[in-house]
Amino acid sequence: MPHALGAFSSRNASGTVEDLKAGDVRHLRRINFFGMIFMRLLFSFRCRLLARQQVIEQGLRLDKMATGFGDARPSGNPRADQMFVPNRKTAWFEYGVSFATFGLVSLLNLSLNPWLGYQAIALVYLLAVVLLALFVGRGPILFGTALTALGWIFLFVPPLYSFHINSFYDKMMCTMYFVVALTVAHLMAGLRAERMAEQNREERSRALYLFTRELAAAADRADILNRVISQVGKVFNAEIAILLPDHSPRENLAVFPKGTWTLNDSERNLAAQVFSQKAPIGNSTHPPTQAAEVYLCLSAGGAAEGVLAVRLQPPAKLTSDQAKLLEIFARQTALVLERQRLRDAEINTRLLVESERFGRTLLNSVSHELRTPLSAISAAATTLRDSGSLSPIQERLSAEIDAATARLNRVVQSLLSAARIQSGQVRPNLDWCDISDVFRAALREAGEVLLNHRVEKCVEPNLPLIRADFTLLQQALVNLLVNAATYTPAGSQIQVCARCDGTEILLEILDNGPGLPDGQSERVFDLFHRAPGAKPGGTGLGLAIVKGFVEAQGGRVRAGNRPGGGALFSIQLPVGESPQLAEEPA
């Protein structure tokens, strides 16, 4: 025995099959019969280990040639894929083997009996027990020991066919048989258990190794998840589902579509529970929910990345080894997902910064290129007019140039504003604003456009100061005023009102024009939208800019028709806290 173990362990590290064979021959010359048998058996076990190791090495080589692990794995050995498939039949099968061995050896012994004599028969039984111990567990071997002992007494020890033993010598033989058989069985069972444990450990680390390699090779998130599903599915022979949080809100879980297990509603609820509590549910760790189903929260210490749901096929409970391995798999998956998520976030941020920079550069250069010639035209026209020597016709033409320049400038301004809104570059500079002051500035800027209209101001006195962007709000009001002036007949009245209801300030522009066509009140704020039948002129930008600028500072816009005719546009802005003001002594 020590010989055998020594040979096994010393060669475990670096030997090849051929080495071991040569070594065996030398050993066989020296060791006794039992030792020889052990060596032979251990050798065959060692060969299996080596064969497996070679498979792994071969797999590595193939993998370097850009072949997936799945392809590199030998197809003939299903247990190489499914290492931890539990087998409840094993125990009964082993008892059966014990019994069959006993039966066969008894038959053999009955035929050998005339030549050997009943005492040598005990040795044949002993040999059978020892050999059996290499293949079956502790229980079956004890069972086999008892069977053979009783069988020997009953069938061979005189008086035959009875459990009675006459001579002292036979009694001693019988006792010694028991002691030797039990000792050998016990030792062999321990050896076997150790062997199994080592095999398990190796298989586990190999599975983990393959798993991490698979994940490391994944290109993106979907690829990671696909590989997790196929790997975990193979290793545990199970159906897999992965649930991932939606981007917002993170509490909602979405099922990854490539999973092999289609969850029903109650199963999804279980998964959601696992996700929110960050604790696994399953038949190995917590009170079983449904046999053979395990839900693991994919968490690497930080935020939960999702839920891994595993259902063993055929239904079985996870052993503690399997549960441990599955947990390690889940943690690995979570780590990789977390890394991927952070990397994605970083890439997104970089892209955003890039595109913002690009947008800003483009806006700046377009703005400069359009405004410079406009400035030149405008400056030239005014200089021409101010030179004082123009004929009446020239005078009128110069005024036309002025008006056209102003209009073109408004268009450029609108386009730039719309571009800023579209590219998300409107950054409101919130500061305390006096609404009546904003109105005053807006009316002043819209001045020329409103020349042909009667403007009536009804601004409630003592409106509270609100935090808003003065220029954006002013521009929004100017656009509404220009809009009203454009779509109502000359000479009609435009009312500009402001009032406060405590939580909101309401700014309204009311006109006496034809109002909005039916069903247009929602769409007028769309970019480039023109109401059907609208008179030519206008870019379809003005109201979209109003909406963009107002919403950028937390307000809302609304359009509608007045009960008495005419259109109504309103801007609602929240009234926050009042500003801190240290009053001076009167």
Next chain:
Amino acid sequence: MNTEVSPVALSALVIDDETQIQRLLTIALEAAGYRVATAGTGQEGLAMIAHNRHDVIILDLGLPDVNGQLVLQQLREWTQTPVIVLTVNDAEAEKVGALDAGADDYVTKPFNTAELLARMRASIRRANQGQSREPVFNLGDLKVDLATRRVAVRGHPVKLTAKEYALLRLFILHAGKVLTHRQLLQEVWGPSHQNDTQYLRVYLMRLREKLEADPSAPPLFFTEPGVGYRLADPAG
């Protein structure tokens, strides 16, 4: 006396990288009686300011070589020549930066030359006026005696609080000039309040209530959106 009959032409320096704007401003300013020099870059402009005396400088803030604000800071280290900056409409921060760095006024592109010339005249006048000024300030219906601190609208005395008067006085000292929120707050309320715009909003509301009693009269205070306030120019 002699200078009033045939005034020595004022000199203006235009710093702008666009040759078309340079040409047009040269024509327009020469038509208005200025001697005009032009520079295409900030460095060139600074060199010309150092070598020749100018009465007014027109500075484009979008120069290719140096930030216009930097040019302003550098030239303000040795000269108080009025500077009018050319800027674009939606660049409030740029305008505020330029004004805080010492610009006298700004004109938004596309500008009309009449407006530019008016601003130039006002800036030159304020620069020449220096510290000496009449103790009594008249603007429309408003009459303020800076010596006795008496304020009256259409002859009726108006009672102002100390801060209201301090603010009004600051506006009067810079009548016609844009004052940024920061400048106003720092002067009247002190450096610790230079971001508390709410004071300005409230006090402007009160000053307007008390001094702009007649809604049909032209306003006294102009809001420059996102930048600051300006008191109407009594001479313009």
